[in-house]
Amino acid sequence: MRFRALPGFRDFYPEQMAVRRTIEAVWHQASRRAGFQEFDGPVLESLELFTSKSGPEIETQLYAFSDKGERRVALRPEMTPTLARMVGARAGGLPKPIKWYCVPQFFRYERPQRGRGREFLQWNVDVIGASEPAADAEVMAVAIDALRMLGLGEQDVVMRVNDRRFLRRMLQSIDVEEREEPEVLGIIDKLARDPAAAKRLEERLGEKRAREILGWCERMPLGRAEELESVLEACRDYGVEAYLEPDFKTVRGLAYYTGPVWEIFDRGTQLRAIAGGGRYDELIAAFGGPDLPALGFGMGDVVLRELLQEKGLEPEAPPRVEVFVVPIGPEMLGPARQVLARLRERGVSADAPYGGTKVGKALKAADLIGARRAVLVGPEEWAEGAVRVKDLASGQEQSVRLEDLE
Amino acid sequence: MRFRALPGFRDFYPEQMAVRRTIEAVWHQASRRAGFQEFDGPVLESLELFTSKSGPEIETQLYAFSDKGERRVALRPEMTPTLARMVGARAGGLPKPIKWYCVPQFFRYERPQRGRGREFLQWNVDVIGASEPAADAEVMAVAIDALRMLGLGEQDVVMRVNDRRFLRRMLQSIDVEEREEPEVLGIIDKLARDPAAAKRLEERLGEKRAREILGWCERMPLGRAEELESVLEACRDYGVEAYLEPDFKTVRGLAYYTGPVWEIFDRGTQLRAIAGGGRYDELIAAFGGPDLPALGFGMGDVVLRELLQEKGLEPEAPPRVEVFVVPIGPEMLGPARQVLARLRERGVSADAPYGGTKVGKALKAADLIGARRAVLVGPEEWAEGAVRVKDLASGQEQSVRLEDLE
Numbered sequence: 051m052r053f054r055a056l057p058g059f060r061d062f063y064p065e066q067m068a069v070r071r072t073i074e075a076v077w078h079q080a081s082r083r084a085g086f087q088e089f090d091g092p093v094l095e096s097l098e099l100f101t102s103k104s105g106p107e108i109e110t111q112l113y114a115f116s117d118k119g120e121r122r123v124a125l126r127p128e129m130t131p132t133l134a135r136m137v138g139a140r141a142g143g144l145p146k147p148i149k150w151y152c153v154p155q156f157f158r159y160e161r162p163q164r165g166r167g168r169e170f171l172q173w174n175v176d177v178i179g180a181s182e183p184a185a186d187a188e189v190m191a192v193a194i195d196a197l198r199m200l201g202l203g204e205q206d207v208v209m210r211v212n213d214r215r216f217l218r219r220m221l222q223s224i225d226v227e228e229r230e231e232p233e234v235l236g237i238i239d240k241l242a243r244d245p246a247a248a249k250r251l252e253e254r255l256g257e258k259r260a261r262e263i264l265g266w267c268e269r270m271p272l273g274r275a276e277e278l279e280s281v282l283e284a285c286r287d288y289g290v291e292a293y294l295e296p297d298f299k300t301v302r303g304l305a306y307y308t309g310p311v312w313e314i315f316d317r318g319t320q321l322r323a324i325a326g327g328g329r330y331d332e333l334i335a336a337f338g339g340p341d342l343p344a345l346g347f348g349m350g351d352v353v354l355r356e357l358l359q360e361k362g363l364e365p366e367a368p369p370r371v372e373v374f375v376v377p378i379g380p381e382m383l384g385p386a387r388q389v390l391a392r393l394r395e396r397g398v399s400a401d402a403p404y405g406g407t408k409v410g411k412a413l414k415a416a417d418l419i420g421a422r423r424a425v426l427v428g429p430e431e432w433a434e435g436a437v438r439v440k441d442l443a444s445g446q447e448q449s450v451r452l453e454d455l456e
Numbered sequence: 457m458r459f460r461a462l463p464g465f466r467d468f469y470p471e472q473m474a475v476r477r478t479i480e481a482v483w484h485q486a487s488r489r490a491g492f493q494e495f496d497g498p499v500l501e502s503l504e505l506f507t508s509k510s511g512p513e514i515e516t517q518l519y520a521f522s523d524k525g526e527r528r529v530a531l532r533p534e535m536t537p538t539l540a541r542m543v544g545a546r547a548g549g550l551p552k553p554i555k556w557y558c559v560p561q562f563f564r565y566e567r568p569q570r571g572r573g574r575e576f577l578q579w580n581v582d583v584i585g586a587s588e589p590a591a592d593a594e595v596m597a598v599a600i601d602a603l604r605m606l607g608l609g610e611q612d613v614v615m616r617v618n619d620r621r622f623l624r625r626m627l628q629s630i631d632v633e634e635r636e637e638p639e640v641l642g643i644i645d646k647l648a649r650d651p652a653a654a655k656r657l658e659e660r661l662g663e664k665r666a667r668e669i670l671g672w673c674e675r676m677p678l679g680r681a682e683e684l685e686s687v688l689e690a691c692r693d694y695g696v697e698a699y700l701e702p703d704f705k706t707v708r709g710l711a712y713y714t715g716p717v718w719e720i721f722d723r724g725t726q727l728r729a730i731a732g733g734g735r736y737d738e739l740i741a742a743f744g745g746p747d748l749p750a751l752g753f754g755m756g757d758v759v760l761r762e763l764l765q766e767k768g769l770e771p772e773a774p775p776r777v778e779v780f781v782v783p784i785g786p787e788m789l790g791p792a793r794q795v796l797a798r799l800r801e802r803g804v805s806a807d808a809p810y811g812g813t814k815v816g817k818a819l820k821a822a823d824l825i826g827a828r829r830a831v832l833v834g835p836e837e838w839a840e841g842a843v844r845v846k847d848l849a850s851g852q853e854q855s856v857r858l859e860d861l862e
Contacts, residue, residue, distance in 0.1 A: 053505045053541045053744055055498050056529060061542050064493035064556065071494065083800040085777040085807035087470035088477065092461050092575065093499060093561065094519070094531070099459045113500070115521035118565050123462060125500070135459045136467050145824070147810065149776075150470065155499065159524050169498065182810035184793065195800065287793035289801075338459055370555075371491040387590065387693035394489040394601065395695075401491035404553065404588035418551065 058160075058168030068367035070171070073200070073351060073358075074153055077173040080196035081151040084188065086175055089150045091132035093157075097122040099131045103336050113157045113168075125157035129174045129348075130330075134337030137178055141340035146179030167352065175327075176346030178334060186310045186329055186345055187284030193314060193325050193347055194290045200354075201363040207324060209290075210297035211312045212270075213277040214328070217301065220266065220274070224259045232305065239301035241267055263298075270296040281310050302326055306333045309345070316357050324357065325349035369420030375402035376412040378428035383407065386427045389437060389455070393425075396456045400425075417442060425455070464566075464574030474773035476577070479606070479757060479764075480559055483579040486602035487557040490594065492581055495556045497538035499563075503528040505537045509712075509742050519563045519574075531563035535580045535754075536736075540743030543584055547746035552585030573758065581733075582752030584740060592716045592735055592751055593690030599720060599731050599753055600696045606760075607769040613730060615696075616703035617718045618676075619683040620734070623707065626672060626680070630665045638711065645707035647673055672704040687716050712736045715751070722763050730763065731755035775826030781808035782818040784834035789813065792833045795843060795861070799831075802862045806831075823848060831861070 055061050062070055081088070097114050113125040126132065129152060137148060152174050162168060175192055177185045190209065197207055217238075218231060226234055234254065240247040241264075252260040272278070278296060285291055293314075302311040309329030316322045327347020335341040358364045373393055377386035386402045393400040401419070403412055409426075416424045426438040431449060439455070440447045461467050468476055487494070503520050519531040532538060535558060543554060558580050568574060581598055583591045596615065603613055623644075624637060632640055640660065646653040647670075658666040678684070684702060691697055699720075708717040715735030722728045733753020741747040764770045779799055783792035792808045799806040807825070809818055815832075822830045832844040837855060845861070846853045 052544065053502065053508075053537075054545075055541075056500060056502060056523075056527065057525075059498035059500060061498070061538075061545075062496040063542065063546070064495050067494045067496055070496075079803075083803060083805040084796075085805060087776055088473045089470050090468040090473055090476075092465035092467070094462060094465060094563070094575075096459065096462060102459075110524075113523065117462075117519065118516075119463075121462065131459075132467075135461075136469065138458065139460075139467075140469070149807075157500070169500070180810050184789070184810040187793075188810070191797065283790070284793060287790045288797045289794070370493055383590070384689070384693045387593075387690055388695070390490075391597065391694045397485075397489060399489040399491060401555075404586050404590040404594070415551075 056168070058162035060167060060169065065367050069355065069365055070351065072365035073354065074171070074173075076196050076199045077151075077153055077349070080192050080199060081173075081175055084149075084192045084195070086149045086151040086192070088152060089133075089136065090152055090154060091126070091129070091136060093126055093155070094123050095126055095132060095135075097124045099135060099337075100124055100127060102338065103131070103333075111158050111160060113159055126154065127156050127158050129154055129156075129172075130176075130333060130346075131337050133174075133176060133178075134334045134339035137334060137342070138337075138339035141342070146342070147185065148178040149176075150178070151175045171351040173349045173351075174346060176344060178344045179342045180345075181331070181343040183280040183310070184284045186281045187288055189327060189345060189347055190281075190285060190294075190312060191288035191290045193327065193349060194293050196349070197314070197324070200358060200365075202357070202361070204292040206317055206357075206361060207293065207314055208295050208317050209293045209312055209314045210295050210300040211278065211281070211310065212297055212300040213275060213281075213310050214301075214307050215309060216275045216277045217298070220271070220298075221263075224255075224262055226255065226259070230254075235301050236303075238263065238267070238299055239303055241299045266298040270298050272296055278310065302328055306330045306336070308332060312347075314349075316353075318357075318360070322353045322357070324353055369422070371399040371401045371419060371421050373398055373400040373423045373425055374412065374416030374419060374421040375400055375425045375427060376409055376416070377402065377407050378409060378426060380407050382427045382429060382432065385432050389425055389427055389452070392452065392455060398456060413442075462574070464568035466573060466575065471773050475761065475771055476757065478771035479760065480577070480579075482602050482605045483557075483559055483755070486598050486605060487579075487581060490555075490598045490601070492555045492557040492598070494558060495539075495542065496558055496560060497532070497535070497542060499532055499561070500529050501532055501538060501541075503530045505541060505743075506530055506533060508744065509537070509739075517564050517566060519565055532560065533562055533564050535560055535562075535578075536582075536739060536752075537743045539580075539582060539584075540740045540745035543740060543748070544743075544745035547748070552748070553591065554584040555582075556584070557581045577757040579755045579757075580752060582750060584750040585748045586751075587737070587749040589686040589716070590690045592687045593694055595733060595751060595753055596687075596691060596700075596718060597694035597696045599733065599755060600699050602755070603720070603730070606764060606771075608763070608767070610698040612723055612763075612767060613699065613720055614701050614723050615699045615718055615720045616701050616706040617684065617687070617716065618703055618706040619681060619687075619716050620707075620713050621715060622681045622683045623704070626677070626704075627669075630661075630668055632661065632665070636660075641707050642709075644669065644673070644705055645709055647705045669704075676702040676704050678702055684716065708732060708734055712739045712742070714738060718753075720755075722759075724763075724766070728759045728763070730759055775828070777805040777807045777825060777827050779804055779806040779829045779831055780818065780822030780825060780827040781806055781831045781833060782815055782822070783808065783813050784815060784832055786813050788833045788835060788838065791838050795831055795833055795858070798858065798861060804862060819848075 307328040308331045311328035313326040314324045329345035331343040424440040713734040714737045717734035719732040720730045735751035737749040830846040
């Protein structure tokens with residue numbers, strides 16, 4: 051009988067794990083150097099935490115079940131409810147602005163398809179308690195900083211930026227009523243991807259108003275978007291303006307955004323979103339947290355990794371060890387282990403055969419692993435407190451005293 | 457309405473997360489420098505993977521449920537079944553020995569109590585495809601290496617070592633029958649903790665045989681334990697012998713061990729196990745994997761953290777940022793962000809106020825955060841391409857050209 055991973059779930063063999071850890075390391079680095087602190091919450095939360103704001107229909111996409119204590123629980127599909135809960139529990143004691151990030155795994159019961167499994171990692175960066183546009187710009191810069199570290203330049207990815215207040219104001223200027231807004235925003239959101247969306251807009255608002263909107267989508271009326279001006283200015287200070295593209299079509303599907311919104315796309319296909327974020331000033335309170343302005347973004351690992359692969363930028367796994375220690379003869383197995391212990395203690399990754407002591411075979415193993423050096427432990431040199439160090443690239447060898455080995 | 461974390465689940469606020477990450481970093485470091493590669497599997501697996509070997513009774517301790525596709529699934533309570541599954545799927549293609557480690561989160565539906573929640577992190581280190589005693593010694597040394605890095609010395613912790621083959625051979629030598637073994641091993645396992653265990657042993661085996669066993673427990677008959685000799689010798693080569701204590705009472709509760717077994721205890725209370733491991737040569741095949749010898753250990757985060765706290769060794773959270781940038785006046789907010797961008801790009805963690813520009817308040821914030829330096833961005837110096845750098849410990853200030861700032 052052969053078991054398999056559940057559909058939509060991933061096994062991370064060492065070579066995949068190395069790539070995952072490299073991407074995560076970049077996420078950590080970009081967050082930390084911008085002064086964000088890491089937090090984490092439980093993988094499992096009470097179901098109500100997720101349905102209280104989004105409504106019970108979200109349950110159909112969740113891994114939800116009853117635990118043995120008859121609690122309705124769910125595997126987390128997103129972080130904001132947990133963030134709101136945790137900030138809420140300590141709101142008074144936390145100095146503002148709260149700058150937190152996390153690198154959690156999320157779970158959604160969806161039909162597995164390319165770029166969308168039932169489990170994924172997502173980098174989340176949030177600022178709570180800041181209403182300044184500079185905060186919006188900062189998280190945008192942090193997202194771009196990570197992509198830049200991974201080798202993705204402005205020729206590879208684009209950040210489309212808009213503002214919900216601006217969007218709504220423009221719609222009001224052509225007499226779109228408030229109750230019509232969600233539907234109209236939904237259609238605008240689809241304009242870039244769905245050829246039928248323009249037609250639906252016309253059906254909904256008439257030819258004249260539809261054409262007006264399509265004009266704004268063609269060319270963002272930046273002169274009227276004063277809400278975005280200071281965000282864009284701060285982005286220039288942060289040096290990320292080359293990645294930015296103000297874009298009227300960027301709405302973000304989620305209803306809860308209240309200010310700047312943005313999405314990062316692969317310039318190649320213009321279809322795959324790599325990250326998305328925005329300001330959601332009412333959301334923390336809606337999830338039962340304190341009434342504090344907030345903003346943030348999420349960046350998943352799946353599309354990002356696909357893109358890095360396509361661009362030949364996928365990080366390479368480092369060699370398993372740096373040094374391979376080779377005992378010359380069976381009586382040198384013990385000394386070889388002493389050499390191992392010394393190297394490891396000094397922070398050098400090192401390995402040696404457990405038993406077999408064929409030198410040629412050991413050197414071949416060292417090569418296969420990608421080790422840069424072999425340390426040969428032979429009886430004569432050992433008696434004098436030394437070993438031979440062989441550079442596996444150049445083939446050069448030299449005798450090194452044990453206390454100098456590192 | 458106020459939500460809470462589920463009972464037995466932990467919220468990791470930044471200060472707790474920093475400790476968790478420091479412990480994890482030590483686990484990673486000890487693994488990698490000994491040539492182990494990280495892997496990971498799904499948090500959710502099919503229930504059958506866990507019950508196939510352990511039997512259906514394990515289900516009572518699991519977070520098990522039916523997903524929307526009517527699959528019986530469970531949150532992972534341990535890693536070995538996943539490890540066996542993953543190795544099984546690629547056994548032919550993986551060079552032996554397979555040296556893998558992981559730092560997963562596990563889930564068990566148990567009554568939450570001190571040192572035992574419903575979720576915990578556990579470092580797992582395994583070697584598959586090595587029958588040499590040196591492999592046993594190596595993973596023992598890796599476990600100790602991590603504790604040593606965390607500041608725990610041989611005066612703090614002890615590794616009790618035994619061997620299942622030796623145990624069984626000794627029991628056979630006093631005519632304990634094979635069918636009695638599990639029960640007798642179970643009683644021996646309890647001797648160190650349960651005062652009633654000695655009496656039960658006597659009831660079970662009679663006074664004479666019980667006294668014999670109690671004698672071995674008092675003083676390990678090492679001269680008869682040839683199975684352990686080469687493990688202990690390799691441990692001496694690895695320089696960890698001071699942590700070791702051969703101990704007849706160490707059995708390990710789990711039935712599947714086939715060779716050396718060991719547990720690390722806090723020397724203070726002698727009650728709390730920090731880690732445990734051993735050889736389980738038949739287990740990978742029993743979980744449907746290939747028939748390969750194997751061994752490994754697990755070290756959880758909960759008891760370890762408690763112990764570090766008690767010893768005053770809990771790692772401190774690093775300061776949120778190294779540098780706080782202070783704009784002198786509102787027109788310097790933009791230049792301050794340019795300074796931020798430059799510092800961050802050079803890998804220096806740095807922060808600045810989003811809006812407020814009261815210098816005294818900003819310096820106080822810098823101090824509160826634990827920043828080591830403040831960078832003051834004033835109009836005159838900025839016009840000349842420079843900023844003032846203030847060492848927050850000494851109070852010393854100096855002018856630094858922007859291109860030299862790092």
